[in-house]
Each structure stands twice: as C-alpha cells, then as structure tokens.
Amino acid sequence: MTDPARNRFLVISFVRLAGAGLTVLGLVISSGRWPDVPPPAGIAVVLLGVFGFAVAPRLLARRWRSPQ
Numbered sequence: 001m002t003d004p005a006r007n008r009f010l011v012i013s014f015v016r017l018a019g020a021g022l023t024v025l026g027l028v029i030s031s032g033r034w035p036d037v038p039p040p041a042g043i044a045v046v047l048l049g050v051f052g053f054a055v056a057p058r059l060l061a062r063r064w065r066s067p068q
Contacts, residue, residue, distance in 0.1 A: 008064050012057045019052025 026049050028034055030042030 015056050019049050022049030
C-alpha cells in the first residue's frame with residue numbers, strides 16, 4: 001500500500017471509529033446516565049455519530065477515489 005493510500009485508510013478508519021464512539025456516548029447521554037447533560041442533547045450526539053460512522057467514510061472514499 002502506498003503512503004498516501006495508507007494515510008487515507010487511516011483517516012477513514014479513524015472517522016469510522018470516532019463515529020462509533022460518538023454513537024455510544026450519545027446513547028449514554030440520552031439514557032439519562034450522564035446527569036449534567038440533557039437527554040435531547042444525547043439524541044443529537046447519536047445522529048452525529050451515525051453520520052460519522054455510516055456516511056462520512058463513504059464521502060471521503062468518493063472524494064479520494066482515483067480517476068478511472
């Protein structure tokens with residue numbers, strides 16, 4: 001794997017991992033187990049996490065796709 005391809009793979013993997021982490025954090029917040037944050041804020045964090053996990057890596061891969 002070339003160096004730019006490796007770096008792109010690492011970025012996409014990190015974005016997916018961060019999205020999964022945000023989703024879990026949002027679920028904890030929305031369940032009310034984090035007392036300082038209101039539960040509706042947890043729903044917003046879940047939506048951001050799902051976007052980061054499912055949509056953002058595909059957008060990055062499409063942007064970085066080599067021309068055919």
